[in-house]
Amino acid sequence: MRKLHILTLILAALLTGACVYDFTTDLAGDEGILVVEGDILIGDLTTIRLSRSIKLSGSDQVDRVPGACYVEASDGTRYGNGSSVIDTRNADPLLEYRLLIETGGRRYVSEWAPVLPATPIDSLSYSISADRTTMTVEVSTHGSAENRYYRWIAEETWEYHAPFQASHYFVQSGRMLNGERAARDTVAQYENGENAYFCWSSALVKDVMVASTDQLSENRLVRQPLYRMNCYEERISYYYSVLLKQECISETAYRYWTMLDRNSTDVGGLFSPEPYEMRGNVFNEDDPSEMVLGYISVSSPASTRYFIQSSKMMFPKTHRSDYDFEPVYVQKKEWRNYYRSGYDVYMIHTDEAAGSGIESADDYEFDWLPARCVKCWLSGSGSKAKPDWWPNNHK
Numbered sequence: 001m002r003k004l005h006i007l008t009l010i011l012a013a014l015l016t017g018a019c020v021y022d023f024t025t026d027l028a029g030d031e032g033i034l035v036v037e038g039d040i041l042i043g044d045l046t047t048i049r050l051s052r053s054i055k056l057s058g059s060d061q062v063d064r065v066p067g068a069c070y071v072e073a074s075d076g077t078r079y080g081n082g083s084s085v086i087d088t089r090n091a092d093p094l095l096e097y098r099l100l101i102e103t104g105g106r107r108y109v110s111e112w113a114p115v116l117p118a119t120p121i122d123s124l125s126y127s128i129s130a131d132r133t134t135m136t137v138e139v140s141t142h143g144s145a146e147n148r149y150y151r152w153i154a155e156e157t158w159e160y161h162a163p164f165q166a167s168h169y170f171v172q173s174g175r176m177l178n179g180e181r182a183a184r185d186t187v188a189q190y191e192n193g194e195n196a197y198f199c200w201s202s203a204l205v206k207d208v209m210v211a212s213t214d215q216l217s218e219n220r221l222v223r224q225p226l227y228r229m230n231c232y233e234e235r236i237s238y239y240y241s242v243l244l245k246q247e248c249i250s251e252t253a254y255r256y257w258t259m260l261d262r263n264s265t266d267v268g269g270l271f272s273p274e275p276y277e278m279r280g281n282v283f284n285e286d287d288p289s290e291m292v293l294g295y296i297s298v299s300s301p302a303s304t305r306y307f308i309q310s311s312k313m314m315f316p317k318t319h320r321s322d323y324d325f326e327p328v329y330v331q332k333k334e335w336r337n338y339y340r341s342g343y344d345v346y347m348i349h350t351d352e353a354a355g356s357g358i359e360s361a362d363d364y365e366f367d368w369l370p371a372r373c374v375k376c377w378l379s380g381s382g383s384k385a386k387p388d389w390w391p392n393n394h395k
Contacts, residue, residue, distance in 0.1 A: 039151075039298070040097050042300045045085055052065055069099065106284055108282055111281040118247060135229055153247070155205075156204075158237075168366060172185055198376060210257045
């Protein structure tokens with residue numbers, strides 16, 4: 001590791017007046033460093049993510065790795081079947097716990113730790129920057145004198161829309177339509193609320209979200225900033241929700257996350273912490289000297305869900321007219337060619353919209369757009385899988 005540090009300093013000096021060449025290192029061998037993400041959440045589901053990562057020249061190379069994950073209790077009880085999601089909802093909060101990982105023929109364990117009870121979340125809120133370009137999600141909370149270190153895990157879910165709402169869609173011959181295979185290329189109409197317009201997506205917030213009240217006279221946080229997003233992001237284009245989980249963590253865990261955040265923010269600085277300074281509490285049982293990144297806390301979290309509707313934020317939004325696409329009038333003989341080139345039906349051609357005596361969609365001509373303009377799962381990061389708890393009746 002010290003060799004890597006020296007090489008990095010030499011390389012930085014050379015780059016001030018030289019061309020840039022590829023630079024590789026044998027840091028942690030060819031497979032990289034094992035990264036363990038997640039905490040043991042008593043009274044909730046525990047989710048663990050495993051990857052191997054090497055940070056070089058300010059970029060992260062991350063590969064998810066397979067592995068069996070379990071939670072062990074101090075009374076010998078083991079939770080989980082090896083998957084990354086472990087049911088610890090009924091685990092005893094009076095015991096100690098550790099994480100067990102089996103991957104690549106090796107066993108990794110976290111240190112035994114007691115369950116730290118959560119303090120309540122008083123409220124969630126958001127603020128908008130003075131120039132109305134940024135939104136910040138904030139939390140207010142208070143706790144006892146004993147637990148003054150906090151960490152938050154946030155899972156986002158958002159509804160977004162395709163740029164254009166199509167009334168029809170193309171069906172290639174041989175594909176299923178109304179429970180039967182289409183005998184020929186045809187155009188079908190969306191019915192019974194079906195559409196390609198509304199989509200939903202979810203993700204974990206990647207920001208390191210920790211805070212301490214150790215230097216405060218009162219163990220209370222008021223509108224503590226958690227994370228920010230740009231007003232033009234897809235996440236807040238229509239309806240946004242965050243499920244926030246609040247943990248109390250140890251002082252050691254707080255120092256780890258603070259250093260990790262500083263290291264990721266100050267990438268490349270001569271005084272940035274080196275990876276070996278950021279060792280967490282996960283170890284290879286047979287080789288404790290192996291570098292592993294990750295800190296597993298054990299807590300009983302508090303949680304709350306918060307909804308934000310973009311119309312209440314008064315952000316400037318991208319409107320349909322802002323997209324540089326004009327519908328293309330496509331004759332029936334060209335349907336398949338346009339479909340294969342990435343287009344799909346938008347709506348009945350304007351000149352025929354008021355037509356009379358036409359009984360079948362096959363008798364119309366249609367305007368088409370690039371499929372990503374009319375199918376939300378192509379225009380964004382999500383799918384048609386709407387959460388059961390979503391507050392509106394969109395389909």
